[in-house]
Amino acid sequence: MESLGSHRLQGRIALVTGGLRGIGLACVERFLAEGAEVVLTDLEAPDGDLATATLARLGQAASYVRANVTSEEDWATLLARVEQQHGALHILVNNAGIDLTGPVATTSLEGWRRIMSINVDGVFLGTRAFVPLMEKSGAGVAGGASIINVSSIMGLVGMSEVSGYNASKGAVRLFTKSIALEFAEKRMPIRANSLHPGFVVTPLLSAGFQRWVDKGIAEKPQDLVDMVAAKTPMGRLADPSELASAAFFLASSDSSYMTGAELVIDGGWTAQ
Amino acid sequence: MEQRLQGKVALVTGGTSGIGAGTVRRLRAEGARVIFTGSNQSAADGIVTETGAEFIRHDVTDAAAWGGLMTEILERHGRLDTAFANAGTESGDGSIESITIEGWNTVIGVNLTGVMLTVQHAMRAMATNPGGPTGSIIVNSSMNAHRAMGNFLAYSVSKAAVVALVKSSAVHAGNRKYKIRVNAVLPGVVETALIANLIDKSGDPVATRAAYEGLSPMGRMASVEEIAGMVAWLASDEARFCSGSEFTMDGASTAGMNGV
Numbered sequence: 001m002e003s004l005g006s007h008r009l010q011g012r013i014a015l016v017t018g019g020l021r022g023i024g025l026a027c028v029e030r031f032l033a034e035g036a037e038v039v040l041t042d043l044e045a046p047d048g049d050l051a052t053a054t055l056a057r058l059g060q061a062a063s064y065v066r067a068n069v070t071s072e073e074d075w076a077t078l079l080a081r082v083e084q085q086h087g088a089l090h091i092l093v094n095n096a097g098i099d100l101t102g103p104v105a106t107t108s109l110e111g112w113r114r115i116m117s118i119n120v121d122g123v124f125l126g127t128r129a130f131v132p133l134m135e136k137s138g139a140g141v142a143g144g145a146s147i148i149n150v151s152s153i154m155g156l157v158g159m160s161e162v163s164g165y166n167a168s169k170g171a172v173r174l175f176t177k178s179i180a181l182e183f184a185e186k187r188m189p190i191r192a193n194s195l196h197p198g199f200v201v202t203p204l205l206s207a208g209f210q211r212w213v214d215k216g217i218a219e220k221p222q223d224l225v226d227m228v229a230a231k232t233p234m235g236r237l238a239d240p241s242e243l244a245s246a247a248f249f250l251a252s253s254d255s256s257y258m259t260g261a262e263l264v265i266d267g268g269w270t271a272q
Numbered sequence: 273m274e275q276r277l278q279g280k281v282a283l284v285t286g287g288t289s290g291i292g293a294g295t296v297r298r299l300r301a302e303g304a305r306v307i308f309t310g311s312n313q314s315a316a317d318g319i320v321t322e323t324g325a326e327f328i329r330h331d332v333t334d335a336a337a338w339g340g341l342m343t344e345i346l347e348r349h350g351r352l353d354t355a356f357a358n359a360g361t362e363s364g365d366g367s368i369e370s371i372t373i374e375g376w377n378t379v380i381g382v383n384l385t386g387v388m389l390t391v392q393h394a395m396r397a398m399a400t401n402p403g404g405p406t407g408s409i410i411v412n413s414s415m416n417a418h419r420a421m422g423n424f425l426a427y428s429v430s431k432a433a434v435v436a437l438v439k440s441s442a443v444h445a446g447n448r449k450y451k452i453r454v455n456a457v458l459p460g461v462v463e464t465a466l467i468a469n470l471i472d473k474s475g476d477p478v479a480t481r482a483a484y485e486g487l488s489p490m491g492r493m494a495s496v497e498e499i500a501g502m503v504a505w506l507a508s509d510e511a512r513f514c515s516g517s518e519f520t521m522d523g524a525s526t527a528g529m530n531g532v
Contacts, residue, residue: 006274008274177524177527177528178528180489180524180527181489181524181527181528184488184489184490184523184524185489187490187491198513232446233442233443233445233446233447233515233516234446234451234453234513234515235446235449238513242512242513243513245510245511246510246511246514248510249502249505249510254498254501254502254504254505255501255502255521256498257460257490257494257495257498257499257521257522257523258502258520258521258523259490259523259524259527260489260520260522260523260524260526260528261519261520261521261522261524261527262520263517263519264514264517264518265511265513265514265517266513266516266517267446267513267514267515268442268443268445268446268515268516268517269516270516270517271438271439271442271443271515271516271517272439272443272446272516
């Protein structure tokens with residue numbers, strides 16, 4: 001891609017939760033290619049195989065912190081670490097998330113609370129922890145600081161047996177609008193927008209498809225991929241890099257007047 | 273400036289002023305070959321000299337002239353990669369009680385039928401691109417697609433209607449297996465020369481400016497360049513999985529309950 005490595009994020013500090021896989025990892029890679037320094041978090045121990053291999057590949061501008069987005073304590077530690085190492089935060093991607101499927105009548109309260117905790121509490125806690133630092137940091141850069149909350153097309157439209165995930169992603173959508181209004185009205189230099197991916201080829205999607213196969217909904221995961229591709233007007237699933245390019249747009253000064261908005265990247269799924 | 277649009281050929285309707293002119297400048301700056309249309313020859317001459325874009329005098333509502341325009345673009349450049357359906361008007365608009373049939377027809381003619389003709393001819397041209405049907409069509413809607421103005425009936429209706437036009441066209445492109453994307457941009461209030469002029473000529477420019485700025489919780493209007501940056505992103509391969517979507521850039525004007 002022509003714009004890769006254009007260094008438009010030179011001097012910017014970014015934090016991406018759930019950064020070891022899928023859309024999160026693609027955001028990390030894109031921000032690094034644009035010259036940012038990136039802190040990524042995930043649940044794995046720093047000396048775990050995936051974290052070690054990923055960090056070795058990403059190079060010096062990336063650093064990894066094990067953090068659970070549902071833990072206030074982990075967010076406090078993360079804030080202290082970012083303040084100490086970088087003294088600023090310009091870009092926060094609240095990406096970490098899980099899915100949950102099944103009939104509502106048999107959804108456990110434990111499962112419901114778990115998805116709300118990760119997908120919703122995590123976004124709230126991350127935002128709350130970093131807003132003061134981002135307010136200071138955003139004043140110094142064109143377009144201000146940028147919070148990018150990863151929702152889903154499932155935050156816009158319902159789907160049968162996806163009630164927990166639907167509810168959590170819908171919450172992210174409106175949480176984002178409210179904080180966008182709050183920051184704008186207070187003239188705080190932080191923008192907040194939500195990303196709404198359609199079906200993206202990620203480990204989360206593969207795991208979800210495998211569970212559907214286990215339930216007997218399809219014979220093999222590839223059948224589900226083919227079915228989803230056939231139902232998408234563009235005829236295919238997205239690559240994570242196609243979400244990272246939107247995150248980059250939201251992180252850059254080109255989106256300086258965009259706040260409280262929804263970026264739907266779904267190959268036309270919700271248009272039909 | 274990045275050169276994300278090197279090798280691409282772009283058409284911008286209503287390119288002689290405002291968001292259109294800003295987009296001509298941005299697309300040129302990113303390396304695209306740009307053809308823009310409109311009726312203001314002297315404004316066009318200045319933009320041609322400044323940017324190296326090409327101007328073709330054309331009225332988007334002139335259905336009979338569309339064939340000739342596209343033939344000329346394809347003869348000169350051999351392809352079309354981006355079309356920005358931007359030409360729009362508020363001329364003759366009014367409220368549901370006051371609008372005349374002439375005013376209604378003028379606004380709907382430019383803002384809806386003109387957009388339909390732009391998307392139709394752009395898609396037909398893109399379908400013949402060497403290497404297969406590819407391209408990005410971008411329609412300039414407005415935040416008024418979702419928040420109507422009582423004294424601009426036809427404008428509000430037309431801006432909502434083109435969102436459905438975008439979605440239908442995107443689904444059609446998918447049905448035909450074209451790699452042609454169709455999306456809408458929904459700007460808030462943009463500080464164009466037209467708006468600046470309205471402010472200057474109002475009885476109380478300070479209060480009028482404050483009223484426009486107050487429509488956004490950010491407390492300011494968008495610049496033409498900000499909207500142009502979003503159009504350039506949608507035109508580029510960065511947005512290659514985006515189709516049938518609405519891209520709102522309004523400083524949170526429609527994120528809440530304030531209305532416009």
